[in-house]
Amino acid sequence: MPTVFIAGATGYLGRFLAAEYKAQGWQVRALVRDAGRARASGLVADAMIEAEATQAHTLAGTMAGADLVVSALGITRQRDGLTYWNVDYQANANLLAEALNAGVTRFAYIHVLGAEQMRHVPLVAAKQAFADKLIAAPIAHTIIAPSGYFSDMSDFLDMARSGRVWLFGTGQNRINPIDGQDLAQATVELTRAGAEMAHVGGPDVLTHNQIAELAFAALGRPVKIIHLPDVLRRIALKVLPWITPRHISGPAQFFLTAMGIDMACERYGTIRLREHFADVAAKTPTKT
Template identity: 30%
Template sequence: MPTENTDSTDESRTAATGTVVVLGATGQQGGSVAAALRADGWNVRALVRDPAGSRARSLAAAGIETVPGDLGDPGSLRAAFSGAQGVFSVQPNAGQAGAVVSNEDEVRFGTTVADIAGESGVAHLVYSSAGVVGATPTGVAHLDTKMRVESHIRGLGIAATVLRPATFMELLVAPDTGLDRGRMSFLMGPDQSHQVIAVRDIGRVAAAVFGAPERYVGRTLEIAGDALTGEDMARHLARAAGRPIRYSRLPEALLAREETLGRLAELAGGRLAGSADLDTLRAEFPFLLSFDRWLAGPGAGLLEEALRPGDAGGHR
């Protein structure tokens, strides 16, 4: 969590006149960072596999420079980082649905990005980790990759900031949470509190960090916008949906069968619950959305989609 003076004023932010390279800009998190940086006046350069693809074309239409490259190609990273003031680093991981990367791939990508940012003279690297990461392993391989990348970055001695986002609000309205059947299932118990953040706000926090390097270089920030129990989530969802929503923890049989889910459920009573200082964060980043505000705004379309009958068959 933030450990320094968090007073925030517009005057303390540097002018957004340089170029920031954003990795993963065709995805959720990188896309939110690219959009927030553009809104703040930065020149944004997105590394994309296929500049002719539909997502890359959408970025270009928004005024973002797209350059071809791949996290597995150090030469393309060097070319993309040339002349850049900042780099936002996020990598795909083996825990994502449909992932085609291994845990070792993620570590290799994350450490290579940091190495090349340092070699290229990038003034500020911002690495997106995860809220559950700490000084000791979690026992979940696709989360502990991020601890290894964080450690590598700190060992380089470069100007860097680590962001540790809480669980994404978007995950709470995923098709397989059961909302189309009037229920919602997730990792924690009905009375266990769990911190969450809107993906949009990760981008806005990253933009604020790039805008004030003198305040954020060398810091690790746990970031979240709200803390809710399972029952709180169900109440907010029911109000936004206009229909009853019942919350329950994921079925024990599923948690026993799926080793990673079971370990995550254990962590939900501890480290995965989050330990960000929400009052300090809201003072520093007043734009952070609570869950109910997110449901009424950026999340409204996702909730509507999740409520449609037959969107998914639920957890199996």
């Protein structure tokens, strides 16, 4: 039975990865900070490995006998004084070094779609620097670049609840976000097939306008979309780093940059954003 070591196992995607590899017959080792808390949260794994990826010495010996390392490790909001370079780059570099020491045969990394166009964004710069390091390392690699997660689309529902969705430009840029379960299944398939690079999106390619319409439909509200001049997005990108704390400007820079480009790619999976919005709306009734 093959063994997979999953970093970022307690995150949104990591939980799906652990469950999917387990369901497909793998022994799963999950890297966690607190095993008791991870177990209580329902994380599915054969072993909980307590270590800090940002502290290389704590990883020593944790990957012995593993066939595959899958890292979904990264931060979307900077906390504890850690930066994107501390986590998205250095912590993953520490994982890679330990994988090489342990003789692991493949390292898979969850990256981001469109990184080539967003190298100036701090979050993406750190991720791309690690991806470059992984490609150059003497180990087989699989780099998976998702278009975006369903969880990233929550802003559309939040705005629709308030009565209006605000979009930049014409709202015609496209994206096919993917559900965590579908992305986990694709990751298992792609690592098993030995793919080196894959762009992974969900089954439906949608414009931002169409996503807004789905959000309103899920809430049973009339469609009200306000289109702002795209120049405001570009101004915000320049101003935000100067007027907001890093933990706010970092995610905002990524979001605003991604909103300005097409993020559509190859289609995977069967779970549709319409279904996700309907499920979330049913669990969180709109206040009247």
